[in-house]
Amino acid sequence: MSDAATMTLEEREATLGGVGTARKRKEDVRFIQGAGNYVDDVKLPGMVFGDFVRSPYAHARIKSINAEAALAVPGVKAVLTAADLKPLNLHYMPTLAGDVQAVLAEEKVLFQNQEVAFVIAEDRYIASDAAELVEVDYEELPPIVDAFKAMDEGAICLREDIQGKTEGAHGARRHDNHIFTWEIGDKEGADKALADGEVTVKELVTYQRVHPSPLETCASIASMDKIKGELTLYGTFQAPHVVRTVASLLSGIPEHKIRVIAPDIGGGFGNKVGVYPGYVCSIVASIVLGVPVKWVEDRIENLSSTAFARDYHMTGELAATKDGKITGLKCHVLADHGAFDACADPTKWPAGFFNICTGSYDIPVAHVSVDGVYTNKAPGGVAYRCSFRVTEAAYMIERMMDVLAQKLEMDPAELRLKNFVQPAQFPYNSALGWEYDSGDYPTAMNQMMQAVDYAGLRREQAEQREKVARGDSRTLMGIGVSFFTEIVGAGPSRNCDILGVAMFDSCEIRVHPTGSAIARLGTKSQGQAHETTYAQILATEIGIPSEDIGIEEGDTDTAPYGLGTYGSRSTPVAGAAAARVGRKIRAKAQKIAAHLLEVAEGDLEWEIDRFKVKGLPEKEATMKEIAWAAYNNLPEGMEPGLEAVDYYDPPNMTYPFGAYLCVADIDVDTGETSIRRFYALDDCGTRINPMVIEGQVHGGLTEAFGIAMGQEIAYDELGNVQGASLMDYFLPTAVETPVWETDFTVTPSPHHPIGAKGVGESPNVGGVPAFSNAVIDAFSHLGVKHMPMPHTAWRVWQQCHELGLTK
Ligand code: PCD
Numbered sequence: 001m002s003d004a005a006t007m008t009l010e011e012r013e014a015t016l017g018g019v020g021t022a023r024k025r026k027e028d029v030r031f032i033q034g035a036g037n038y039v040d041d042v043k044l045p046g047m048v049f050g051d052f053v054r055s056p057y058a059h060a061r062i063k064s065i066n067a068e069a070a071l072a073v074p075g076v077k078a079v080l081t082a083a084d085l086k087p088l089n090l091h092y093m094p095t096l097a098g099d100v101q102a103v104l105a106e107e108k109v110l111f112q113n114q115e116v117a118f119v120i121a122e123d124r125y126i127a128s129d130a131a132e133l134v135e136v137d138y139e140e141l142p143p144i145v146d147a148f149k150a151m152d153e154g155a156i157c158l159r160e161d162i163q164g165k166t167e168g169a170h171g172a173r174r175h176d177n178h179i180f181t182w183e184i185g186d187k188e189g190a191d192k193a194l195a196d197g198e199v200t201v202k203e204l205v206t207y208q209r210v211h212p213s214p215l216e217t218c219a220s221i222a223s224m225d226k227i228k229g230e231l232t233l234y235g236t237f238q239a240p241h242v243v244r245t246v247a248s249l250l251s252g253i254p255e256h257k258i259r260v261i262a263p264d265i266g267g268g269f270g271n272k273v274g275v276y277p278g279y280v281c282s283i284v285a286s287i288v289l290g291v292p293v294k295w296v297e298d299r300i301e302n303l304s305s306t307a308f309a310r311d312y313h314m315t316g317e318l319a320a321t322k323d324g325k326i327t328g329l330k331c332h333v334l335a336d337h338g339a340f341d342a343c344a345d346p347t348k349w350p351a352g353f354f355n356i357c358t359g360s361y362d363i364p365v366a367h368v369s370v371d372g373v374y375t376n377k378a379p380g381g382v383a384y385r386c387s388f389r390v391t392e393a394a395y396m397i398e399r400m401m402d403v404l405a406q407k408l409e410m411d412p413a414e415l416r417l418k419n420f421v422q423p424a425q426f427p428y429n430s431a432l433g434w435e436y437d438s439g440d441y442p443t444a445m446n447q448m449m450q451a452v453d454y455a456g457l458r459r460e461q462a463e464q465r466e467k468v469a470r471g472d473s474r475t476l477m478g479i480g481v482s483f484f485t486e487i488v489g490a491g492p493s494r495n496c497d498i499l500g501v502a503m504f505d506s507c508e509i510r511v512h513p514t515g516s517a518i519a520r521l522g523t524k525s526q527g528q529a530h531e532t533t534y535a536q537i538l539a540t541e542i543g544i545p546s547e548d549i550g551i552e553e554g555d556t557d558t559a560p561y562g563l564g565t566y567g568s569r570s571t572p573v574a575g576a577a578a579a580r581v582g583r584k585i586r587a588k589a590q591k592i593a594a595h596l597l598e599v600a601e602g603d604l605e606w607e608i609d610r611f612k613v614k615g616l617p618e619k620e621a622t623m624k625e626i627a628w629a630a631y632n633n634l635p636e637g638m639e640p641g642l643e644a645v646d647y648y649d650p651p652n653m654t655y656p657f658g659a660y661l662c663v664a665d666i667d668v669d670t671g672e673t674s675i676r677r678f679y680a681l682d683d684c685g686t687r688i689n690p691m692v693i694e695g696q697v698h699g700g701l702t703e704a705f706g707i708a709m710g711q712e713i714a715y716d717e718l719g720n721v722q723g724a725s726l727m728d729y730f731l732p733t734a735v736e737t738p739v740w741e742t743d744f745t746v747t748p749s750p751h752h753p754i755g756a757k758g759v760g761e762s763p764n765v766g767g768v769p770a771f772s773n774a775v776i777d778a779f780s781h782l783g784v785k786h787m788p789m790p791h792t793a794w795r796v797w798q799q800c801h802e803l804g805l806t807k
């Protein structure tokens with residue numbers, strides 16, 4: 001008899017470490033010892049290094065490039081320019097949004113720090129010194145920095161490469177700087193609701209340009225083996241298989257001869273989804289030179305040239321009855337995409353899932369239109385911790401809810417409660433086309449209001465306002481309420497693909513004879529703890545302790561095809577594949593158990609880690625015994641081994657939600673905001689690992705705090721980027737970050753095999769409006785409707801000053 005046989009059920013559950021366990025992060029053993037393996041740790045024999053020559057101008061014509069001096073530097077191997085890439089048809093590359101992006105600028109540069117030439121040398125320092133010696137003769141052109149002026153009559157055409165093209169990837173273009181117009185909903189209906197509304201509000205809500213700024217910048221190493229015709233590409237890729245497919249399509253190298261490896265990644269946050277010139281240049285350089293070529297961005301390059309996020313100018317309109325029932329919503333978005341449309345969204349969704357902007361409310365009619373324009377700024381448009389423009393949508397609706405509450409003289413929490421989609425309405429079809437899978441908003445909201453003593457906080461705020469009015473205090477108190485609905489888990493193949501590849505995901509597992517296992521998935525952790533949590537899902541399904549299940553991702557030679565990790569899709573999609581692959585294993589295991597125990601399959605029942613014969617509990621076969629038997633004692637005719645693979649095409653997205661509250665104290669003399677309290681209730685359905693979830697929520701809230709209170713990639717009128725270093729770009733540390741109170745409810749997803757929804761992005765989606773609403777709420781009694789983010793001390797002080805509050 002094994003040890004396991006003498007253990008209690010609870011002990012066996014604990015040994016299993018399955019779904020619901022606060023298991024410690026397995027990967028941290030190597031991370032906290034500095035033993036992670038990141039791209040820059042990879043050193044290949046004969047490897048050389050590439051560095052970019054970048055444009056100092058936002059908009060200029062390139063008259064000539066002279067690389068002679070650079071090439072004369074000892075150790076320099078080559079200098080690539082557009083002229084070298086053009087014959088290979090690689091001077092432009094396709095973007096995920098159906099546009100093309102210059103790999104190296106050809107005739108014009110379109111944003112500051114755009115890639116102009118690629119210098120390859122024996123080491124990074126030589127490459128970087130030589131890059132300074134490349135002489136580029138520019139003729140400056142007037143830049144377009146203000147998105148609102150991009151489509152002015154007579155505005156200079158930025159993209160001469162597509163000048164006069166009247167059709168883009170997403171329909172008609174009506175101006176040289178117009179990319180697309182995307183519309184959804186019932187325009188007439190929404191117009192009518194606004195015209196008939198007893199109360200209406202309208203506000204321009206801008207979500208500033210920000211950048212994910214992961215700890216590790218973007219990097220790649222290309223290694224072309226000319227004899228075998230094989231390309232190995234290491235890189236910081238959130239979606240390695242997609243990179244392989246794109247690399248094959250671009251280079252003509254057959255896909256089986258390309259191996260993409262994403263080793264450990266030091267944070268992605270959307271920044272590592274797209275394809276960057278650095279990847280293409282390192283590949284071309286390796287093909288040309290026949291040695292491995294490494295490219296690693298520095299912080300300034302990362303902040304100023306690889307994918308930004310947001311830059312959405314959203315004009316929201318709400319109509320409501322006098323007692324606060326919302327009757328319609330309209331929203332127009334002016335989307336600043338920079339010089340190329342390199343937005344990382346599922347192909348059919350040029351504005352991502354922005355149409356989740358009816359939020360958590362039962363709004364009968366709505367209409368959204370989005371105009372994308374070109375400006376002289378860096379390209380991108382990535383999620384940055386929100387599934388495809390969802391944080392923008394949540395910010396718009398949650399700000400508008402406060403604006404409406406103020407006009408109605410109604411409490412913001414009460415207005416929300418009054419308009420929630422009710423539990424009985426799920427699955428709920430929103431006016432803008434989504435089917436929300438499950439939710440219980442009133443319960444979450446009430447739990448939040450009780451936990452923070454919402455009524456008490458409002459009383460305190462009223463007293464504090466009086467004190468300030470009397471001159472007894474210089475501190476304004478703001479309460480920010482936010483209730484969000486996310487949409488994650490892209491996605492169903494009927495409406496989600498990337499460059500034609502459906503957005504399914506996968507899991508493959510091999511159970512070894514001694515009862516341990518290895519599972520591989522098509523996603524790629526960047527710090528999310530997939531090695532820990534996928535093993536938990538599998539443990540519960542197949543009865544093998546999570547400790548004994550290895551998880552691998554990121555090597556396209558071994559992992560099954562998958563679309564990668566972003567948009568909080570790993571749990572909803574690959575997590576579902578993991579559960580289903582486990583069920584396939586268990587189904588085979590049951591047949592083997594029946595054979596071992598000499599009973600019919602139907603006479604068996606599953607218990608944690610074994611099959612038992614119904615009514616004869618002492619007759620059992622543990623998973624460990626079954627695994628052994630799979631290799632030597634099988635039923636007649638059964639294929640040996642215990643392996644399975646599952647590709648999962650989700651029937652729907654998952655819709656996590658949450659109720660957040662922020663209390664802020666604002667010093668009117670300095671504009672300094674201090675976050676006194678932040679409470680976050682998240683509902684992500686079945687919780688796989690509560691400790692990992694808490695870590696995800698802390699991380700997401702910290703990023704939300706960064707965005708709301710300080711982050712901005714601004715440009716001056718010449719198109720000089722103002723936020724290109726951590727001196728200028730706010731990255732909160734433990735010192736500035738408030739203390740987080742977390743809480744939860746559990747409303748499982750009805751269509752996910754284990755009822756789980758994503759959670760990684762939620763805290764950003766719900767957090768940003770909570771902070772912003774708190775700051776603005778501090779001024780709402782003084783008639784302030786909106787204040788633009790980020791709410792830096794300077795800006796807040798200006799608001800105080802305008803209101804005559806400063807001394
Ligand atoms: N219910 C549930 C859910 C979830 N979970 C967990 O949690 C996590 C997460 O998840 P999800 O939500 O599914 O997600 P994913 O897909 O995995 O991931 C993604 C995300 O994630 C987040 N988080 C993080 N963390 C870290 N550390 N790092 C990083 O980088 C990051 N990022 C960020 C982002 S940004 Mo985008 O990309 O923008 O789109 S998206 C994103 C994992 O581990 C899982 O398992 C649990 O437990 N439970």
Ligand SMILES: [Cu+]
Binds near residue numbers: 389
């Ligand atoms: Cu987004």
